[in-house]
Amino acid sequence: MIAIIDYGVGNLFSLCSSFRKIGAQITVTADPNLIEAADKLILPGVGAFADAAKKLRDSGLDIVIKEQAAKGKPIMGICLGMQMLFEKSYEYGEHEGLGLLKGSVVPMEVRIPENLKIPHIGWNALHFSKDSKLFRYIKEEDCVYFVHSYYASDCEDSVIATAEYGRELTAAVEQGNVFGCQFHPEKSGEVGLNILRSFCDLEVTP
Amino acid sequence: MITKRIIPCLDIKNGRVVKGTNFQGLSDVSDPVALAAYYSASGADELVFYDITASFEGRQLFTDILTKVASEIFIPLTVGGGINTVEDFDRVLKCGADKVSVNSGAIRNPKLIREAAQKYGNQCVVLSADIKRVNGEFRVFAKGGREDTGMEAIEWIRRGVALGAGEVVVNSIDTDGVKGGFDTPLLEAVCDAVKVPVIASGGAGSMAHFVELFKAIPDIDAGLAASVFHFGQIAIPDLKRELRNNDIIVRV
Numbered sequence: 001m002i003a004i005i006d007y008g009v010g011n012l013f014s015l016c017s018s019f020r021k022i023g024a025q026i027t028v029t030a031d032p033n034l035i036e037a038a039d040k041l042i043l044p045g046v047g048a049f050a051d052a053a054k055k056l057r058d059s060g061l062d063i064v065i066k067e068q069a070a071k072g073k074p075i076m077g078i079c080l081g082m083q084m085l086f087e088k089s090y091e092y093g094e095h096e097g098l099g100l101l102k103g104s105v106v107p108m109e110v111r112i113p114e115n116l117k118i119p120h121i122g123w124n125a126l127h128f129s130k131d132s133k134l135f136r137y138i139k140e141e142d143c144v145y146f147v148h149s150y151y152a153s154d155c156e157d158s159v160i161a162t163a164e165y166g167r168e169l170t171a172a173v174e175q176g177n178v179f180g181c182q183f184h185p186e187k188s189g190e191v192g193l194n195i196l197r198s199f200c201d202l203e204v205t206p
Numbered sequence: 207m208i209t210k211r212i213i214p215c216l217d218i219k220n221g222r223v224v225k226g227t228n229f230q231g232l233s234d235v236s237d238p239v240a241l242a243a244y245y246s247a248s249g250a251d252e253l254v255f256y257d258i259t260a261s262f263e264g265r266q267l268f269t270d271i272l273t274k275v276a277s278e279i280f281i282p283l284t285v286g287g288g289i290n291t292v293e294d295f296d297r298v299l300k301c302g303a304d305k306v307s308v309n310s311g312a313i314r315n316p317k318l319i320r321e322a323a324q325k326y327g328n329q330c331v332v333l334s335a336d337i338k339r340v341n342g343e344f345r346v347f348a349k350g351g352r353e354d355t356g357m358e359a360i361e362w363i364r365r366g367v368a369l370g371a372g373e374v375v376v377n378s379i380d381t382d383g384v385k386g387g388f389d390t391p392l393l394e395a396v397c398d399a400v401k402v403p404v405i406a407s408g409g410a411g412s413m414a415h416f417v418e419l420f421k422a423i424p425d426i427d428a429g430l431a432a433s434v435f436h437f438g439q440i441a442i443p444d445l446k447r448e449l450r451n452n453d454i455i456v457r458v
Contacts, residue, residue, distance in 0.1 A: 122428075
């Protein structure tokens with residue numbers, strides 16, 4: 001069972017549909033007991049970092065997630081959910097994240113050429129920087145769908161793929177049992193479904 | 207590099223696709239779910255569903271269909287037609303839409319753009335504008351292109367983006383249905399005015415028109431069309447190949 005952590009940010013319709021499509025058992029929940037009972041966790045998220053981080057803290061789910069990650073349970077953050085895995089974000093101020101991965105989330109503005117539009121919206125090709133279990137069913141240069149204005153930086157330890165948009169932006173991360181995608185696998189067609197499949201197929205050590 | 211997007215638009219009335227022709231391997235072209243799946247498998251980068259129903263029952267059918275499409279097809283879905291309030295945003299987003307396009311509703315009440323953008327994020331709000339030349343200026347038309355609002359189009363789009371629209375669909379009434387190519391002067395003026403993605407609509411008649419569009423205006427993000435795809439004049443895989451052969455970066 002995969003628990004999709006529901007902390008009140010974003011619409012989970014497509015994410016749930018895509019897991020159902022690939023035959024995964026899912027539960028959408030904010031219940032620590034169900035999160036603990038699940039084999040794997042998905043941390044979704046759309047919107048502003050500060051608001052999402054506050055919701056995680058207020059619900060106490062930040063502690064639950066950190067405990068589960070420390071036990072070695074596979075967890076994958078998606079979009080803002082991936083950004084939450086890092087130490088901090090500089091989106092409108094400076095905000096603390098979960099700190100499961102080393103690095104920080106910074107604005108594209110001033111860091112990419114001025115002629116490029118922000119947000120980075122659309123389909124872009126993945127460049128693999130390391131081998132990853134997430135890429136089992138996809139290949140280099142496959143395109144995925146992005147919508148974001150901030151990106152994870154100083155995360156050389158965990159970055160496994162980038163996408164070129166004025167510079168190489170962090171597209172996916174993996175470190176131990178912690179995974180993340182900046183793009184939306186649930187909106188990236190077959191390639192996206194195959195990434196979710198590879199997450200579902202990860203072996204879980206009991 | 208970000209790829210240029212190709213977007214088929216499906217007009218839905220009472221739960222059925224309004225125009226369509228026979229595609230190989232697709233028995234019911236007016237079934238929105240089947241047609242959406244066909245386009246997605248052909249390499250469409252995004253789909254637009256336009257609700258042209260007027261009745262309450264029709265609207266209900268539309269959201270049922272949207273739910274079905276969104277449960278089966280995993281590419282971005284934009285919904286337009288009859289969006290007048292934040293509640294309308296809510297209604298279609300709950301059914302799996304990713305973006306919502308506003309047109310007449312935003313002309314009547316521009317604050318709708320800001321309210322929706324604050325609630326759902328700028329990326330969710332698409333400003334769609336029907337534009338026609340009147341006395342040498344670009345004018346915004348409302349109600350499906352029937353009513354001249356008197357507003358200058360570039361100024362309206364600039365304002366819509368300032369209010370929070372994260373993307374703009376520019377539909378040229380002058381070139382729409384003529385199939386003589388996209389309205390490059392208009393599109394260029396819009397691209398110069400705003401820094402959000404601009405989607406070209408109106409005028410596609412051949413693959414060469416898409417090549418011309420992306421060559422003439424490198425800042426254009428996407429080309430949208432309906433009939434050339436529905437009537438099978440252009441097959442999306444062929445179009446993508448043609449674009450790629452012309453050094454335009456697309457997702458294949």
